[in-house]
Amino acid sequence: MKSCVWVSKNGRVSEADGIQPRDALLFATGTATSEDLLLQQRIAAEQNIRLIRSRLAEATRR
């Protein structure tokens, strides 16, 4: 999902477009959540462990 920036100003939320006032509150939707990132990190760690183990097995095989 493509992320989108929203702005809260004068008590109302709308899609942020162009220059926004300094006291506006900005936030994005559609960005990765902590669960998405945790899952990506776990998959990457598992792949790294597999690669290290296979390389060490290959490197120490006689």
Add this chain to the structure above:
Amino acid sequence: MGKTKVFISSVNEDGLKPLRRTAFRELESLGHEPLMWEENLGPWPSYLNPVEKCLEAVGESDLYVLFIGTKAGTYDPVSGITVTHSELISALDKGIAALVWADAQVKARFFATVAHRLDAYIDRSVEETGQYPDNGRLLDYLRTCEEADAHVDPYVWLLLYDLRQRGIYVEDLASAVPIDWKSYFSDLLRRGLLLLPLEPSIMDNSLRLEQAGQSFDLMTALLPQVRLEPPGSWADWLGTVSQRLQGRQVKHAYGSWSRETVGHYEACNGASLYRHEGGELRFVACCGQTSAVRAFALDDQSSYIALTYGMGSRAEGVYYKEARQKFFYCVRSGPYVATFHFPAGPSWSNLRYMRYKDSVNNAIIGPNTQMIRLVSLFLGGMRQ
């Protein structure tokens, strides 16, 4: 006993042919197994894609050797890279060690001027369009760049630029100076010997990492099954979490390899907790440099706390306010919304946040994913 397979890569240009032949013979005489297109790779039957076969051979090698002259070789406009570049990317992607040489004059010109011109052009493009220019645009620019010698194919500069971005050292290639292969292999042997005895420690660490992951999984499975008493001091509880939330750089990725630091945020300097009660979000506690507001209406669209609450029972989000020069990370769990305050570095503005929102989000949440999960589970498990 296994031999070291060395993939020799370069454009098959006239100037590099003697070097390639010599390298092949010398590597062979040293007892290694060199792989090179014109010697022992291909030709393959017409129904096989020679580029794919070459990439397969790269993947099966132990060392990737690249010579860069003045020619770029075959450019694929669909992928936007040359065949030689795709071999390099494939080798690095598979974690294969690379040794790279480039024509000494081309390399000197690149580092003296062309690299800086490319840096400036890319910065301007990012500033104007918000996007990293693709290789087609970079090549167009290089064709007009006075410092990029006309006798050097423009893509050669891009290849050198990519190597610099990846932090790969490029050796000088001078026609009168032969490559001292024995020294390079002695150095590789020395580096390998430093690591090989560490095998038990590395294996042990990988096992501990797996066990830590399993313990975390067990904890996240058990916590939702219990009810917890609220802590004696919510302010201390918030402080315990927030003091572990460090400041970091915000890096923006352009594709898989290029990354740029676009700003930073400082360590968490305050936190607050609100709870849904009596039709509003009531203040529970705060710590650090925050001020307490007694309550927010559920439909208060100016409050990041009310906005996060309204997004659902497990919502979370990063907010930015230029007037306070802060990022606010809010996480909702059941009736609670916890907010952690991070001072934004001086480079941030509304426009910059809008441009790099995903990178800000990932920089604040990414290093703290396990902690956030635990905070969410603890809050969700509190007895009402």
